[in-house]
Amino acid sequence: MDNKPTTRFINIIMTGLFILIAITFITIAGSFYAVEQNAIRSGQEQLMQTLNYVTNNLRLVIENRSLSLQQFSEELAFKDLPEDPLAAAEKEGIIAAYLGSHEDQTNLLIQLDAEGIFSAAWVTEGGTTQILAEETALTYLQADPSFGSLFDGDPLLQNSSEYFLDNQSFVNLYTPIVAANGQVTGYLVAPLNLENMFKAEIFSDTSAYSGYPLVKNADMEVVIHPVESQVGLDIISDRQKQFPDLDLSDLRRLEEAQLTQAEGTLSYYSYWWDEENPTKVLKLGAFKWIDIGAAHWVIALNSDFYEHNRVPIQNNYILLSLLLLISAIVLIFVLLIRGYNKKNQAYEESQRFIEKQKFENERHQLEKRILKENKLESIGLLTTTIVHDMNNFLTPILGNAQLLMEEYAENDELVSELKEIYHAAEKGKELSTNVLRFSKVSEGQQDKSNDLSQVLKDTLSEITILTPKGITLENMITPDLSVEGFDKQDLQVVLYNLMTNAFQAIGNNPGKVKIRLEKALPPYNTELQKRSVVTREKQYAVLSITDDGPGIAEGLENENLFDPFFTTKGSKGSGLGLFVVSSIADKYDWQIKLDRAQKGLTVSVSIPLLPKE
Template identity: 35%
Template sequence: MSLLSKPSDKRIKIMFVSLLSLIVLSMVLLVNSYFSIEKRINKSAEDYLGKTNDYAISILEQNIEKYYVLLQEQSSELIASLDSNDVDKKELASLSAITKDEVEGLFLLDETFNHKVSVRFNDQAEFSVNQLDEEYLDKDKSLNKFLENKEIRNGKEYFLNGLYYINLYIYDKKSQKSIVAPINLQRLYKNQIKNGSQVYQGYTMIKNSDFVVIMHPSTNQINLNITKDRKKNYPSFDFHGLEKVEKIQQNQEEGTIYYDSYWWDQEQPTEAAKMSVFKWVNIGESRWVVATNSDVKERKGLTAENLLLLLVIFIIIVIVFILFIFILRQYQHQYKVYIKYKESEKRREEERIRHDLDLKIQQESKLETIGIVSTTIVHDLNNILTPLLGMTKLMMEENNEDEALFSDLESIYLSAKKGQELSGNILRFAKLDNKEKRDSDIVEAVSEGVKTIRPLIPKNIELDLQIIDTNYPSISMEPQDIQNILFNLITNAYQAIGKGQGKIIVSVSKEKADDSKKNPFHFKNKEIIVIKVMDNGPGIPKEIQDKVLVTPFYTTKDETGGTGLGLFVVTSLAKKYGWEVKLFSDENGTTFSIRIPI
């Protein structure tokens, strides 16, 4: 007779009250988790915008410095060429190609600082003589200051023909002549900043000390004061948010602002709740505020998605406990979560550096969010499994004479215990540095790890342990970490071998690391312990060997349910101790080596 036909009223009431208590506790934990996640996501968003803003500032400073150094290094040759009737066309064409269309051209000023000759560049890496308008000099209010102080590198920005420019100043002491090079700030912005990859909706803009826009995705916004001029163009819009921004930026060198405004890069601006990170920067005689903003609602969407995930887990918990009460013998439920990430498409070679930086920031942000969510869920699940284990143990003691019932209860108890151990491992991995390390026997830790996983190995695969040397010193570590590394590597090995006959060898040995470049600095001329996991599987294709160790969620085992986290866990644990992970693979098999300095 089944268990459900026998339960006493008292036992059912106890279980029902326990269920209600667990549900209430789960709701409290869910609410607490929501606010905690929201706070951390906001902090992550601020960090992301801050790094993006700093990147834009570095791009501005580096490119202006690059052009200044380039002109300074070639100043003598350029002055000699421009000062003669025989213009060096090859040299100027080369300079035009390097500066693209960001440098408008060159002015040559004589000893009395009068305009002598000019060269205009174009976007075809070509140039024309004496076709650069003198307005580039007349509009520059800082030019007189340069005439008095030859150490000034560039002047203050000025407005000409719908765009903003700054002039670079190069003074040649030998000839006492000067070169003035106008830089088109909007082209510099478009080429170097605007075209960078954008993970979230938003953009970077630059204003001068009068809060007039000098660089912006939309040229219609250039030379507009962010409040006064926009009020004239859009009299029905609400400008309280921008007035708040202007007031804060007047009084702070840098900071983060939340405010209501509009997307000014659109033909018809739409309302938006924005988060903006800003910083003031001085470039020569110019003082600018660089601000990067994004959509707050888009960021908040991450919180809503995480809350939805928590609610789904909560509903699953309720269903599992109801089934546990009413259909205990048929208790079978599996959780399967598939998370797939796609790598960003390959950028053009000249944009590779910006792409890698954005991709790294995006990945760190997502991993941080996933870590927060997974840790919270596992913690809640562990709190629920604890009373389940206790109640099941109690029922086993009360029904030890009923063999069938006792066997079913024992299966439930062992499954719940396994789930509790798994959740504990996940919590340990999420807090890698919190547990104090201790000196441990490396051979004992490896042996215990192999012994633990041996029962899980398919019968068609042989697992062999080889301890090659003796007298191994103790290593400062957590033994569970080396066992976790072995578990992931051995699991990968037997999954790669598949259903055919195969062999996995785990070996421990010692060797001497030389001082060659292939060894990290802290390995050189030291004795090291090498733990190898070798299999005779089909091997790992060369084109993905660089990805499998460092890219989370990267897997080639979609059909078998691979998560892509196993090898990432291995490299993360090795990095925690300063160990090194080596991979060698061909058609005869794969070898992973964990190298530990003594």
């Protein structure tokens, strides 16, 4: 018995691996969290610095547009002097120059008198300045929420708060028209297109990364956005109407933070609204409230967190994947160890069972062999006695029949009947010789033959008379098949036993028995050649006997059918038919195959052909 296996060393390795994985997991998890937090903090700091630049730039641009309007107002007041005959022409030139300087941002100018009554309006389109209708100009004043404060006595504001027209956002720049004597003679109002101004002067989308600044008012309506369709929308309710299936819970958190804090940074989940089907991303955001004139805005700047931190995050994911791989390996190892432990527990008991079973098998095989040898010995003695007695009976019959044929040679009818008696006695003597051969009393002295096709035809012509009524014989014999030498009587015995089994399988029912002799098909021939080095160059002929009986019952192994005295016919069978066939096949190295894949049974005998010279 082998030594009992031990798991001590494996248990030590397993414990060490668990500790190593735990340490690695804690380290990677901590590193991943630290990298992510550092990336968030760094990203938010950079956003806040950029946001301060954007905020200052926005303030300066609007102040610059306001100063430009004030300078234009001064020039216009000077040209309004009545004593200057060229004032009207030069005034039109000054207006055209002013409106043309920033045509995409302030292409419209409205002049009011000192009481705030509409005086005139101009617009520049395609480089051409023309008079604007009062009705159109008044829409910009009526939409302005700060317009009424111009005349309430308070100091004049630089600009109004925002308003929306045709999905665009505006603020109105204000400046008075002051005469040389210091008297206010009127006002100039210049609507500033915030979207165009922002894109031209502040935000230029040349970055390879996702992200952009935007401006919202105190009602959380979008004032400036790179996507023009977003201008004027409420960041929660209007977007929810546009995309009812999107999760905007983090946008609500962002809105709450912006409404309660003067400035700040945070991370949140949102979407890129310039996509046809927005995808959810983790954004870093910074915001700050500013006042420019009457406008009170929150300036926000955001970016895609993972886009800016792809490399360190990918490295952490790689480490995490390696950890998961190691964990999977350890889990498999643990499962193997568990199975090994179970095997270890049952080891000694299984060894005892194996030894016991081995002993029982050996004893059983010994008993079977002794029983088989006893039966064969008994049958050998019995058949020898019977054959010798039959020969004693047949010898005088043969002798007397021959004498009678010689004595009555002139009586043809009698001689014919005597010949039948003589031939029948000869057949009986041949049969006794065969029996002696199988009982190892005689080795057989038949002549060797090679023409398998002719021997098979002769044998079938003799056996045909034994065919029961109701059973049809069909044969297809390929001519001129020469095989390695064999005794004709051996082939007759094989064919007789196989056909007898086929007749008995069909019984009293109508049936059909097919005898076929042909060269083995290439796939089957290749299979036969693989048996040994000796057979790998041989070609085979196949003799097959097929019946349409019930076939072999399920559960019976092919090997059992060739055991001596094994029968499925009860008291009606001797159990020696297939045993005799297999004995002859072993003698010549023929191969026997049982095929029960179809109805009935096919027994095939593969016989080596003579090699071609």
